[in-house]
Amino acid sequence: MISFIRIQTQEEIKMLAELSSEIWHEFFPCILKEEQIVYMVQKFQSIGALQEQIQSGYQYYIIAYQGEKAGYFGVCPQTDDSLFLSKLYVKKEFRGNGIARIAFKKILEIARNERKKFVWLTVNKYNTQAIKVYQHFGMQNIRSEVTEIGEGFVMDDYVFSLQIK
Secondary structure, three states: OEEEEEOOOHHHHHHHHHHHHHHHHHHHHHOOOHHHHHHHHHHHHOHHHHHHHHHOOOEEEEEEEOOEEEEEEEEEEOOOOEEEEEEEEEOHHHOOOOHHHHHHHHHHHHHHHOOOOEEEEEEEOOOHHHHHHHHHOOOEEEEEEEEEEEOOEEEEEEEEEEEOO
């Protein structure tokens, strides 16, 4: 049984910040240096950062699998006809259970409810596991980009997109 908990309260934001830190420190050491992981978690997934994002229109959801926090995702409707998929992460011990696929269906449902025609995201060029998943979901690589994020760090990403039918 998979359910989605939309993050709204201060307590839920705190729970999400803790979950995201746990997942990022488990997953990203094979791609990023520890200093960059710490910086990015603080910049993008801290309580304060999450509060600001939610106030500016982001929607975050914790993914619960059989009553346990298995992962999370965040989306942000754009002013054009697209929905930005900012985050989609599943904890290591829950991967392989179809959770990402079901979460992606929920993301597409949100996009349709927002009357969006495209879902797009950025993914680290070296995150081959996620790239395979997004391609399996029908997303296509439309370009690459390097974004400076401060403290001398960059995000070296592909941009993937999917037209909603």
